[in-house]
Amino acid sequence: MQNKPNTPQIRSVITCPHCKAAALEHMPLDACQWFYRCNSCNELLTPKTGDCCVFCSYGTIPCPPVQLGDSCRKPA
Template sequence: MEIILESTITCPHCGHQKEETMPTDACQYFYECENCHQLLKPKAGDCCVYCSYGSVKCPPVQNDPNKGCC
């Protein structure tokens, strides 16, 4: 299974979208929207901002959805 590293984050506050490259060696817990400058944090039960607000889940979750992340 090929791991996808590009994910589009959508800000829940203003709807701004930006394609980002996900790190493969760590979870990204914080993300600042470049449009409204809100600091995004993962939703309860998610390990990172990509799992909460991204179009693609983070690499560890893609690799093994049952294991979880980080």
């Protein structure tokens, strides 16, 4: 099923760079998520330098604000 134009995807698979565990997560529509705790190894992930959030750094799909061509708005 495809999204309508200007409708961001709200799920992304985050892969932990420490233990390589992957998890399907929901993304906030109106903010960027700066922190994510891995459910497998308990490591706290933060965005890579230059990225706005953990989904842009470690996810299969960037955060909704970036998908829509906006910059990050506020941390979630």
